[in-house]
Amino acid sequence: MATQPDDGTDPDTTPAQSGQSGQSRQSRQSRHPTTNTEYLIAHLGERLAGGDLAELGMRIESRGDSVHITGTASTAHDREAILRLAAEELPGIAVRADIALADVTAPDHPEDLS
Amino acid sequence: MIRVAAVGDIHLGPDSRGLLRPAFETLHRQADLLLLAGDLTRHGTPEEARVVADEVAGLPVPVIAVLGNHDHHAERPDDVTDVLRSAGVTVLEGEGTVVEVDGVRVGVAGTKGFGGGFAGRSGSEFGEPEMKAFVRHTRGLADGLRGALDGLAADGCAVRIALTHFSPVPDTLVGEPLEIYPFLGSYLLAEAVDESGADLAVHGHAHLGTEHGITSGGVRVRNVAQPVIRRAFAVYGLPVDGSPTTATSAA
Numbered sequence: 258m259a260t261q262p263d264d265g266t267d268p269d270t271t272p273a274q275s276g277q278s279g280q281s282r283q284s285r286q287s288r289h290p291t292t293n294t295e296y297l298i299a300h301l302g303e304r305l306a307g308g309d310l311a312e313l314g315m316r317i318e319s320r321g322d323s324v325h326i327t328g329t330a331s332t333a334h335d336r337e338a339i340l341r342l343a344a345e346e347l348p349g350i351a352v353r354a355d356i357a358l359a360d361v362t363a364p365d366h367p368e369d370l371s
Numbered sequence: 372m373i374r375v376a377a378v379g380d381i382h383l384g385p386d387s388r389g390l391l392r393p394a395f396e397t398l399h400r401q402a403d404l405l406l407l408a409g410d411l412t413r414h415g416t417p418e419e420a421r422v423v424a425d426e427v428a429g430l431p432v433p434v435i436a437v438l439g440n441h442d443h444h445a446e447r448p449d450d451v452t453d454v455l456r457s458a459g460v461t462v463l464e465g466e467g468t469v470v471e472v473d474g475v476r477v478g479v480a481g482t483k484g485f486g487g488g489f490a491g492r493s494g495s496e497f498g499e500p501e502m503k504a505f506v507r508h509t510r511g512l513a514d515g516l517r518g519a520l521d522g523l524a525a526d527g528c529a530v531r532i533a534l535t536h537f538s539p540v541p542d543t544l545v546g547e548p549l550e551i552y553p554f555l556g557s558y559l560l561a562e563a564v565d566e567s568g569a570d571l572a573v574h575g576h577a578h579l580g581t582e583h584g585i586t587s588g589g590v591r592v593r594n595v596a597q598p599v600i601r602r603a604f605a606v607y608g609l610p611v612d613g614s615p616t617t618a619t620s621a622a
Binding site for chain 1 (some may be wrong): 578
């Protein structure tokens with residue numbers, strides 16, 4: 258389910274340019290030589306889960322010529338990290354991100370379960 | 372009325388220290404207890420657990436937790452549990468605990484739970500050892516939940532709550548891809564809740580899911596994963612009728 262960012266910004270559209278060095282990009286491509294978007298999306302999901310972010314809550318889907326990422330990040334720093342990894346794992350593919358930030362305010366009313 | 376605050380999937384690490392504390396410090400005004408529905412850390416390290424412990428230490432309401440899959444990732448769940456307990460958190464796995472609220476005995480039974488899927492669309496204890504172990508793990512944890520709920524009934528609790536990380540029902544998964552439902556919960560948890568009876572079942576785990584659900588036996592279910600409730604915690608008001616809940620009255 259798509260969610261709107263809590264901070265009022267428009268969903269990001271990031272033309273994916275690799276932030277990696279040529280060396281690390283080459284070694285990654287030799288391990289994962291595919292250009293198949295479906296597999297690239299799967300690799301991104303594995304990398305988000307296995308890295309420092311331990312992020313398993315993003316929905317990553319192919320939409321036309323782009324990849325759409327939706328979910329909720331704990332912090333703005335995490336959201337930036339997710340977008341950076343997406344750019345690295347999806348070279349040359351437009352990434353449309355709609356990642357909300359977690360709301361850490363107290364609720365203003367209870368739900369009465371009577 | 373018993374006021375139950377609950378949140379799961381807060382995924383705290385060193386860079387999120389202090390994030391939830393301001394909201395938690397308002398708890399005494401709006402809740403009688405706080406439930407933490409697992410995935411409290413990112414990788415399940417004691418260092419991350421210390422961040423969680425500091426976030427809830429000294430709160431004026433009892434704090435009761437179960438661990439989630441993230442809290443097991445570093446394969447140090449006992450260490451995570453010890454750190455949380457050192458801050459006064461009651462950590463449950465196949466156990467129950469009782470808190471008294473204005474003379475009312477409120478019982479919470481907890482387990483992490485696990486996956487396997489939902490009735491008619493679930494895995495079975497069949498085939499490879501890995502598959503059998505997967506389903507047996509869920510069944511064992513569901514049995515623990517059932518035993519804990521039964522124990523709370525025998526202990527005279529007027530209100531009983533089932534606290535899990537994985538979901539007992541598919542209702543609260545709506546929004547997640549259907550294909551991953553078997554990794555998000557199991558009907559075995561709901562069956563335990565319905566057989567033993569409860570006033571409320573609370574879980575997390577499904578970030579893209581839905582807050583409201585109900586078991587087939589009529590027990591209300593709430594997915595309190597923080598991305599779902601979109602607050603630091605949710606609060607549910609449970610009525611007290613003075614008689615212990617039974618499976619029959621819950622259904």
